[in-house]
Amino acid sequence: MTNPRYTGRQVWNKQRKREILIDVHDVTLGHETKMTWNPQDTWVWSSEIVNPQIIDEETFTAAQQMLAARGRGRTSHKPHRHRHPYVLRGVLYCGICNRRMQGQRNHGAAYYRCRFPEEYALANRVQHPRNVYLREDVLLPALDRWVGRYFAPHRRTETIAAIAAAQGGDGEDTTSALARHAIAECDRKLARYRAALDALDEDTDPAVIARWITEIQQQRAAAEAQLRQTPRQIHLTHDQITNLVNQLGDHTQAIATADPARKADLYTKLGLRLTYHPAEQTVRAEAHLDTRTAWENGSCPRGDLNPHAP
Structure with missing residues (x-):
């Protein structure tokens, strides 16, 4: 009743693609592509009959008017929304423009993308591809090993001492x-x-x-x-820290098999910053153990969206 091709004519420009934010409150979750119907007056009809005619145009037009009078429009099945946590949300940056890369799923796999329109690149004199992609599962194994290297048997004593020293003295906050x-x-x-x-x-x-x-x-x-x-600062003893570290067992394996949402929280609390350089196919990793938030440091958590502007 609503398919114009049954009139025998070919119709174009019925739908268009739109990219919308998955979560407007967390832009690092990325975009998703949805098809949206265009108004019927913008459809393009073929001038000639190109298909076998099942219904004449007068009957088709009358049917659309009846449906519109009943208040019924074109409907479609609304898919159930599934949340896919991105482990590297908010910590992965593009090495070309220094902006945060946004999560995007492609064929069931998690990717991170930096989209940079050509006109924006020309205006700011930046040699930037239209899209820069990095697949999550290519980076995570190496990153987990890098994070867990401090808990290797030959470095565990040094790491425990560093954790104890990082607590500071008995002074007040x-x-x-x-x-x-x-x-x-x-x-x-x-x-x-x-x-x-x-x-x-x-x-x-x-x-x-x-x-x-x-x-x-x-x-x-x-x-x-x-x-x-103001709560008093509690300092763990060297033995208490040692017991906690030993209880975790294989730290690299524990991080690799952790829940994605909890792993993302861990990376954020570690002050992790990853910078992807697509030309060299390398990622530079840094960790800054600082309890201050990005706002307290005087910077926007989303990063500078226009670092090349005057």
Whole structure:
């Protein structure tokens, strides 16, 4: 009832391809291609009958009008959405333009793509292919071995010592230190204001000093509350770290067989950054063990989308 070819004419431009983000809140998940129907007034009909005519054009047009009057449009089966976690989401960069590569599935396999329109490349004077692809399962085995190399038997002692040293000393973290400094500063001001109250003269308004004292007391109470809410840093002993490392067994195998979503979280927490150079077919891997987030470091987590602009 809705197929125009039954009228015997050939029809073109009925559908078009569109690439839409899988998740607008996480662009690193990449795009998926969907077919979208064009308006009927944009269809292109052949001028002659090219196929055996099953229905005449008047009957076909009347059927479309009846369907439109009933409020029914063209329908299609909506496929069930399956989430495919990308292990390297957010950590893989293109070595040509320094932008993050986006995940894309092709024939059931996970790929990462950097799409760079030709006009954009020309405008920014960048020699960049239209698309740069890297297959995930080609890179992961070597990456897992690289991450697990620090836990090899001949390097395990050195790694455990480095983990223990990375915990730092017994000093406070920055938040606690700032809170204690604020409390000390409030105590200094309160002492000065109380001394001013004791030495009042006729030109000093005691209500003003009392208001100052109230404000400082409120600031001191807020700093004390922040100090109480800040958790104390717990340091593991050398033996505790050794036991945890030994319980994991074969670390390379444990990483290789881990759940993709948990492995992606591990790579993110390791501060992993991978840069793919398509001309050399190489990937440069770096890991920065830093607990600060990308926002705290002053950069956008999506990376610079236009690094070559003035």
